[in-house]
Amino acid sequence: MTPVAFLRPLGALWVLxxxxxLIAAFVAAAIGETHLAPLFGTTALIAFIPGIFILSATRGLRSKASALDALGLALLSWITAPAMAALPFWLTGYFDPIDAVFEAYSAVTTTGATLLPADELPRSLIFWRAILAWLGGYATLLLAIGIFAALDRDVPAIRKSALLTLRSDDVFSHLPLAAKRVGIVYATLTSLVWLGLLFGGNGLFDSTVLSMSAISTSGYTVEDGGLLATIGPISTFWVVIGCLVGSLNIALFWDVLRDRSVLRDPDIAGIAALIIGLAAFFILARPGAPFSDVIDAAFIVSTSGFSAGGGVIPALAASIFVVLIGGSAASTTGGIKVSRILLLWKRMGAELAILSDPRSVVPVSFRGRRVRETALVGVWSYVLAFVAAIGFGTMALTATGLDFETAFIAMAASLANIGPMLDQSQPLASWTQIPDQSKPILISAMILGRLEVLAAVAAVWAIFIRK
Incomplete structure (x- = not known):
């Protein structure tokens, strides 16, 4: 791979x-935690110096980047940025080194797995987790635009949009413009949710943390407990809106300004069907709280992991199945993505039609485009790779001393980037019960979930094997 192709974007990420x-340092000072502000300043300095050096050294240099080069950049970004972001967790004294790294990777990958509840942390660290998750959500959207749109050019899983336009010979050709557009849309949506929470009676700090956590679908809260009890029904409604917005393809919000027909996108119908179906399971398993059940179903489908009423998930098996599907492609959610499942569903319908009439030819189309057989094979390969990752990861976790049930739920939660699901799986379940030797496996699963498994394998090949 060409170093120049990915060094400048990597340096820009570190500067970001x-x-x-620095923002976290100012927040710490503003809320009265001035003794923690220098720790965030130290992190800013450690990230800024190599970042600005790379940007200065590569100024004026141009090199075309392939999709594999971009995958290498993605892998290096997910490895290096959270490692730098772990410093405040460790330097503040609330986490030992391995726990600090786990918290940072959990935040940047928008997994939201926490080793200490919000009630036991200073507010600046609560803000740090939320803003890292918000930055990770933004990076996830750029990953989908700059890489997966190029890799999936034959698969209509990612909606074709002016927001996602790429040159096949250089996947970074339109990345600066796309980064600007995505940043505008992402910040605007976050601001709208923030305003809703603010007018719903929440303070400035609480509204900021909850809005960033909702849009990034990370599930971080300001205080422990169900949202209905802690922030009320109106604010909970705005958190639900933020999570649903985060679960949709970011391109929809760009394209809807010019074409209202995008509101009929199949991803929207698929997500709605998942919410309705999971809510029905919840209502049957836990009669008497239908309003809370519908909200919890939306939180599960968006892989955010917020909880309306607190307590244990009423239908855990159905919830695991749903989170492994996830939301839309080019969203901040984890999972396989609903568009891929819809593609396979259409393929199953075509196969049934052929079985009824072997002489028939039934092409598969999605979003008005005919899907080639090679593309469908790629989708099947990804689904099988995702399932295999859960299986091998579960076996690896059991080898570290975890029981099978905890290992499976922890692996599924990490790979689908929905950390709070483990805490809600059983009455006494908690990430604090995970031994240190299991955490590197779970961190790897979080990164795999963000790089979508097969892309992660290709990224390793691009960096270490390809000549």
């Missing part, structure tokens, strides 16, 4: 992380 750390 430094800027976020």
């Amino acid at each position: 992380l430094a800027g976020v750390a």
Whole structure:
């Protein structure tokens, strides 16, 4: 791979992380935690110096980047940025080194798995987790635009949009423009949810944390407990809106300004069907709280993991099945993505039609485009790779001392980037019960979930094997 092709974007990411750390330092000072502000400043300095050096050294250099080069950039970004972001967790003294790294990777990958509840942390660290998750959600959207749109060019899983336009010979050709557009849409949507929470009676700090956590579908809260009890029904409604917005293809919000027909996108119908179906399971398993059940179903489908009423998930098996599907492609959710499942569903219908009439030819189309057989094979390969990752990861976790049930739920939660699901799976379940030797496996699963498994394998091949 060509180093110049990915060094400048990597340097820009580090500079962006430094800027976020400076914001956290100002927030710490503003809320009266001035003794923690220098720790965020140290993180900003550590990220800024190599980042600005790379940007200065590569100024004026141009090199075309292939999709594999972009995958290499994605892998290096997911490895290096959270490692730098772990410093405040460790330096503040609330986490030992391995726990600090786990918290940072959980936040940046928008998994939301926590080793200490919000009630036991200073508010600046609560803000740090939320803004890291918000930055990770933004990076996830750029990953979908800059890489997966190129890799999936023959698969209509990612909606074709002016927002996602790429040149096949250089996947970074339109990335600066796409980064600007995505940033505008992402920040605007976050601001709208923030305003709703603010007018719903929440303070400035709480509204900021909850809006960033909702849009990034990370599930971080300001205080422990169900949202209905802690922030009320109106604010909970705005959190639900934020999670649903985060679960949709970011291109929809760009394209809807010019074409209202995008509201008929199959992803929207698929997500709605998942919410209705899971809510029905919840209502049957836990009669008497239909309003809370519908909200919890939306939180599960969006892989955010918020809880309306608190307590244990009423239909855990159905919830695991749903989170492994996830939301739309080019969204902040985890999972296989509903568009891929819809593609396979259409393929199953075509196969049944052929079985009834072997002489018939039934092409598969999606979003008005005919899907080639090679593309469908790619979708099947990804689904099988995702399932295999859960299986091998579960076996690896059991080898570290976890019981099978906890290992399976922890692996599914990490790979689908919905950490709170483990805490809600059983009355006494908690990430604090996970031994240190299991955490590197779970961190790897979080990164795999964000790189979508097969892309992660291709990224390793691009960096370490390809000549």
